[in-house]
Amino acid sequence: MSLGHVAIIGYGAIAQDLVGILSGAGEGAPTCISLLVRQERVSQTHEAVRSLYASASVLQITSDVDDILGAAPDVVAECAGHEAVGKLAPAVLAGGVDLVVSSVGALADEAVMFEIQSAARGSGAQCLVPAGAIGGIDALAAARLSGLQSVSYTGRKPPSAWAGTPAETLIDLSALTEESVFFAGSARDAAQSYPKNANVAATVALAGTGMDETQVRLIADPSINENVHEITVASDASDFSMRFVAKPSKRNPKTSRSTVYSIARAVLNRGAALVI
Numbered sequence: 001m002s003l004g005h006v007a008i009i010g011y012g013a014i015a016q017d018l019v020g021i022l023s024g025a026g027e028g029a030p031t032c033i034s035l036l037v038r039q040e041r042v043s044q045t046h047e048a049v050r051s052l053y054a055s056a057s058v059l060q061i062t063s064d065v066d067d068i069l070g071a072a073p074d075v076v077a078e079c080a081g082h083e084a085v086g087k088l089a090p091a092v093l094a095g096g097v098d099l100v101v102s103s104v105g106a107l108a109d110e111a112v113m114f115e116i117q118s119a120a121r122g123s124g125a126q127c128l129v130p131a132g133a134i135g136g137i138d139a140l141a142a143a144r145l146s147g148l149q150s151v152s153y154t155g156r157k158p159p160s161a162w163a164g165t166p167a168e169t170l171i172d173l174s175a176l177t178e179e180s181v182f183f184a185g186s187a188r189d190a191a192q193s194y195p196k197n198a199n200v201a202a203t204v205a206l207a208g209t210g211m212d213e214t215q216v217r218l219i220a221d222p223s224i225n226e227n228v229h230e231i232t233v234a235s236d237a238s239d240f241s242m243r244f245v246a247k248p249s250k251r252n253p254k255t256s257r258s259t260v261y262s263i264a265r266a267v268l269n270r271g272a273a274l275v276i
């Protein structure tokens, strides 16, 4: 088995790291990588990619999803944002291509969720939700089969990681001297109000008690430099708590560095004989 053509939507922090990881995957590396970027970013992306991957003539760059689908990729990895999921995911899935989604919080929009599931059911393609920045999603999704009593998620990041979000209107991020819980509510509200910071809340919700029952707290904490993700689960099979202390991405402090490795694993597993 081998991985053929991988297409990636976006070329920001996660996607740039993903291209590096896939290109360096040795025997498991895809034979071809395509990038789907905004029209206005096509030429700058060509420049960036050419300087980094001089020998990799395999990289193709387009702003047209039909170019991607016409080349029949084995899998598409979305690494762009909620808007890109709403706009492009149904077309990819309707085209019969499996999609690994990073921006899981987009599925908190019921219309987007419906379109994605309809497109996947119609073509037989799958929308794959990786764990992303967090872990323990396997244990949670398995425990759900036994019966879940409660699932809660807490996301804690340095104040600067919440810049440009509604947290700014709730608290003075630059003046914090101690942690501040600025959001407590459902995973659906968290994912939709904090689209670049709370995708994990949606992932935990999908694996567990759903968007409306999953309890979420979001915290700005001036005493930390990492992004800390915690889940607490009570189920008929087991009770567990997990805490992940993730280093921030060097390219984007809102994004945990662990995220891209989870996406890469989901992609590389498509070409593996033994999947773990």
Ligand SMILES: NC(=O)C1=CN([C@@H]2O[C@H](COP(=O)(O)OP(=O)(O)OC[C@H]3O[C@@H](n4cnc5c(N)ncnc54)[C@H](OP(=O)(O)O)[C@@H]3O)[C@@H](O)[C@H]2O)C=CC1
Pocket (backbone or CB within 6 Å): 009, 010, 011, 012, 013, 014, 015, 036, 037, 038, 041, 079, 080, 081, 082, 083, 084, 087, 101, 102, 103, 104, 131, 132, 133, 134, 195, 196, 197, 199, 200, 203, 249, 251, 252, 254, 255, 256, 259
């Ligand atoms: N599941 C998880 O655990 C996590 C998920 N995420 C999700 O992943 C997304 C990407 O993260 P990250 O790489 O750090 O973010 P970045 O902002 O660094 O990169 C996103 C890139 O995607 C581009 N983009 C956005 N919309 C489109 C589109 N419609 N078509 C083509 N390109 C597009 C952006 O371009 P432009 O700048 O022009 O808008 C930008 O270059 C986040 O927005 C978040 O939704 C992030 C962290 C954890």
Ligand SMILES: O=C([O-])CC(=O)C(=O)O
Pocket (backbone or CB within 6 Å): 133, 195, 196, 197, 198, 199, 200, 201, 227, 246, 254, 255, 256, 257, 259
């Ligand atoms: O990467 C992270 O720390 C989590 C994140 O941004 C998200 O869930 O959207």
